[in-house]
Amino acid sequence: MTNQYLRTRTSAILFLVILFLVPLLFPMPLPAPSHWAVRSYGASASEFSSTNSSINKAFLAVQSAEKSGGNVTGLVKNLNVAVDLIQKAQAENATNPSQATSDLQEANALASEVLSNSSSVASAGISHSRNVFTESVTAAIGILIVSSLVYIYGDRVYRQLWLQVFRNHLVRREEAR
């Protein structure tokens, strides 16, 4: 009776151990309920939104740098590459998600680069505008001074020059025949 009881008990424990171990040794995927979110490895909508936001921010910095008189051609070129990368990523997200993610990262990096460079372009623009302003105003003042001098002394200078040029010029009266 005791032996039989022990045998039964051992068998039961062994059965439970095997029952516990089988799923560990041979894991089977459980079917996911339809309402569970399935992890996608492509770029998400928030990643696209974030990259678009970075590009918009960089563009506003470029526009501001241009208003300061900066040459933004290089910045615009780089930012257009980022814009094209976003459009490419949108097109390929369903078919090649890893490439789409990579393109978005590159677009983000370009937008950040443009954003950081736009401040130096703006500074250069302000400096250039200041130089142009100084040159123009100096030239205008110079013109006004020269014109005033010409008005005051022009007549006298002209007569003296005339005298220098025609100093040796002899005027002879033609004798009447």
Place this chain on the structure above:
Amino acid sequence: MMNKDTSAIALVLVTLLLLFIALQPILPANNEKFSELGILGPNQTISNYPTTVVKGQTISLYGYVGNHEGQVEFYKVVVKLGNNATVVSNSTAANAPEMASYSHILENNQSWTFPVSLMVETPGTNLRIIFELWALNSTTSDYSYLGLWNQLWLNVTAK
């Protein structure tokens, strides 16, 4: 020889001309500011626009955008599918499903021509492919409708 009054007037005129040339770089430009939007046919000309296509057939066109706003602009061309009841005007954008959008940044006095590839999946008559021009507004940091639009009337057959 010129008399004193004539020479003084000539001097004033020459001075004014030279002042204008010297101050030209810092004078504000007084040009009219505008943007351009156009749709070109498959040969990048204003001809050969498709009028009837089969559903699912690729419609190849070209878009054209020009910037004369006096500053760099971030444009977005939004393509929508409307019908003869769709309302679109210079102040109101069409309330119709978006088919595609194309974005580009343009400096002042630059233009951009780009390929447009579209597909209509539902048959219908008097459909309109509407092109609208939007630009990023620096005040709101969002896109604003510029009031420029174009359309292409189209019949889409089942086969």
